[in-house]
Amino acid sequence: MCQKASFFNFSIYKILSKEQSVLDQARIRLLYYGFFLVFVASAALLTSVYFQGQMMLAYTSLFLMFSIIVLFKALTYKPNWLSISHVLLIVGTLLNVSIVYISLQSINIVTVQVVIIVIVFSYYMLGQKWGLIYSLLNTIPILLFLFIEHNYSYVIRIKPDKIDQSTIVISLFANFILLIFIHSHLYNAFIKNLKQLKESAYKQKALNQKLEKAIEKAEKSAHVQSEFLSTMSHEIRTPLNAVIGMSNLLMMGSPRPEQKENLEILKFSANNLLAIVNDVLDFNKIESGKLVFENVRFDxxxxxxxxxxxxxxxxxxxxxxxxxxxxxxxxxxxxxxxxxxxxxxxxxxxxxxxxxxxxxxxxxxxxxxxxxxxxxxxxxxxxxxxxxxxxxxxxxxxxxxxxxxxxxxxxxxxxxxxxxxxxxxxxxxxxxxxxxxxxxxxxxxxxxxxxxxSTEVIAAGMGKQAETAEEEGLKSLKVLIAEDNMVNVMLMKKLLSKWKIIPTIAENGERAVEFMQYGNFDIILMDLQMPVMNGFDATQEIRKMADPKKARIPIIALTASALVDIKDRVFRVGMNDYVSKPFKPDELLEKIQKLITLPGLNSSGISGHVL
The missing domain is CATH 3.30.565.10 (Histidine kinase-like ATPase, C-terminal domain)
Known part of the structure; x- marks a missing residue:
């Protein structure tokens, strides 16, 4: 409904708005101009029947004119075309029945035309359901009248009016004009609406194509973002691994008080930076919907x-x-x-x-x-x-x-x-x-x-690591480290030296495969991103080796990457476990303990510092 229309409005332009559909606008125009045509026709009929002394038809025409004036005012004030159409059809139905049963007490071509107009108007304005209802309300009384007249001779005490040829001509002319106007006006609206639907279909198709491109672009963007986060994670966490690890190693070496204070500040700042990086990566993992919860035993x-x-x-x-x-x-x-x-x-x-x-x-x-x-x-x-x-x-x-x-x-x-x-x-x-x-x-x-x-009960002290590791068990451990970053290599050597382990270092995946071919090891700590051959490819080559013992060697992935599916890829290529850098030494040792069995390697002597 248009908000511009006032009670004294008579303009059609103030009751039309862009929010209305083409068909709704056509229906309002049909009512607006149709009221004018019906009013003129009713005035002509009123003049004709009045001078002939046919007062019942004169009153009927006068009532129709009054109804048209009221409905026209309602339309120009609050253009609720749906309600106005119902009222108009009810008035038309009552007048048609009263003319057949009271005023004329007969059926002629004029009454048949009125029925046709009501049927056409109701279907165009209100749709199939109400069109059918109003059609039956107008046709059933007419058919009933024909049945009564044919079998019993319809007679009431009221004397019927007789209309002359001029009145019939005026009525026929007005009805034909009205029928032509209804069909012409709404046919044009339907054609225009079909054109709009066709244009909308083309626009919708174009929008769908744009949407598909946008979705494809968004998916690529998400993939690029994931790759970017992985790269940035690796590039930031790798030096952080060195900073935090070196801080821990220096603090384990009994530094002077002023040195210890400086190292604690350095470690605190590095841990803060690591926490920020981890927050961003964890949030990205959660938002991507790829976060998987574990279901493991714990105290x-x-x-x-x-x-x-x-x-x-x-x-x-x-x-x-x-x-x-x-x-x-x-x-x-x-x-x-x-x-x-x-x-x-x-x-x-x-x-x-x-x-x-x-x-x-x-x-x-x-x-x-x-x-x-x-x-x-x-x-x-x-x-x-x-x-x-x-x-x-x-x-x-x-x-x-x-x-x-x-x-x-x-x-x-x-x-x-x-x-x-x-x-x-x-x-x-x-x-x-x-x-x-x-x-x-x-x-x-x-x-x-x-x-x-679980129904089982934890024994006292379960899960707590002992203060010292059995050095003899650790000494016998043969560890191959595949790592290309020299700072990380140095850190790993220093860490393992605390456990009396002398590792073998492979600077890339290809060298790790060569070491495995010619040597014997108990476990491999495999970096994933290395030159020449990465950790994934190296693991696949090792798993293909003819010697079953070498092919089944435990491999733990060490990486600073943040890709959400990195864990799946690790297990898919045949690695046994996964540790993210920077890592806690006791976490690494715990995973080693799960994968291998050596004498004395059943307790941990590693502190909980982050490396």
Whole structure:
């Protein structure tokens, strides 16, 4: 409906709008000009029958003229053509029946024409359903009248009017003009509408082609982005591996106090940079929909102490009181789930709590909510007495690249991805995180996680690594390292020398295959991106060797790449496991222990520093 029309409007242009379809505009025009034609015809009939003294027909014509005036005003004020068409057809039906049964008490060519006009008008204006209804409402009374007149002679007490030839001529002329106008006007509208549909089909086809090209371009862009992230990950994490690794090795060498302080600053900065890189890569992995959750055995209590151990030291260095509370009902239980992702969620929340708490306390609580034999609902709570969050910002903090304010970003740093990653990881596991906060009083983050529980019980101290490794078992280990980066080679040599291992170094995949052909090794640490021959191709060549022992040698992939499908590719080519750089030495040793069996190699003497 057009908003420009007022009650005193008489212009058709103010009741037409671009939002209306071609057919709707044609229907409004038909009513607008059709009312004029019907009014003129009714006036001519009124004049003819009045002077002949046919008063019932005169009143009928007068009523029709009045109805036309009211409907015309309604159309020019509020052009609801659908309702106006219904009213017009009802008036036409009543008048047609009254003329047949009362005014004329007979059927002639004029009444038949009126029925035809009603049928045509109802179908054009209202469609098949209402067209059929109004057609039956007009034809059934006419057929019933013919039946009564033929069998019983229709007679009522009211004397019928008699119309002369001039009245019939006027009626026929008006009806023919009206029929021609309806057909001509709407036929033209239908042709125009078909042309528009054809043009729309061509436009839609063109848009579909553009959309297909856009989708193809987006897919290529996503692939390029993934490749770019992989390259950047490799290029950034490789030197970070050297920086963090060298910092750890230097700190293990009993440095002077001032040297230790400098090394701690260097290590802290490198770890911060690594955390930013990891956040971006993890978020990309989540958004791409290719994140896969593991379902492995783990000890939740031990996991929580491992997560909060380093964070507790960080809190104490800042002067904060750190409290970890774990429900006794969770102890000595074997859980199934993804400990890596649980670590990521809890670490992010605890790290935030410490970061945004200048003084006071940080509490981490893990409690059993509901124990259903093989499933247990665990409630995690991370609470602090920090700066707090505004109510208006509570929803936004979980959006990517968002922090509460620019001032917060400048003061505390960060990418704004931590909480977004937490939310996405929990949502993918079917749970929701709740945030409660007050400015100046602190914040609390809570979430429930349903975990599968095994019926077996963990022995005391299960999973904790011993303080020292059995040197004799490590000495006998023959390790082949395929690595092209000389800094990483030096780091690996220094690390393995701490374990009394002298490794063999292959500077590329081709040399690694040659070493395997002429030598004997217990395990291979294989970098993936190397010149001449990469780690994937080298692994495939080794797996094809005739000697079964050499073909089945355990191979652990070492890479700084961030491609989301890198793990699948690693296992697809026949590698046994995967460690991402920079890695923790105890993580590497744990994977080695799983793949080989040597005397004395059943405990770890490796610290948890990142290399």
């Amino acid at each position: 939740l209590v031990e996991l929580m102490y491992n997560i909060c151990g380093g964070q507790m030291l960080k809190a104490h260095e800042k002067g904060l009181q750190f409290t970890l509370t774990v429900d006794n009902a969770l102890k000595n239980k074997v859980f199934f789930g993804d400990p890596t992702r649980i670590t990521q969620v809890v670490f992010n929340l605890v790290n935030n709590a410490i970061k945004f708490t200048p003084k006071g306390n940080v509490w981490v609580s893990v409690t059993s909510q509901e124990d259903r034999h093989n499933n247990l609902t665990v409630r995690f709570s991370i609470k602090d007495t920090g700066i707090g969050i505004k109510d208006s910002s509570l929803k936004n903090i979980f959006e990517p690249f968002t922090q509460e304010s620019l001032a917060t970003t400048r003061e505390y740093g960060g990418t704004g991805l931590g909480l977004a990653i937490v939310k996405r990881l929990l949502e993918l596991q079917g749970t929701h995180i709740e945030a409660i906060s007050k400015i100046g009083e602190g914040s609390e983050f809570l979430f429930n996680m349903e975990l599968s529980v």
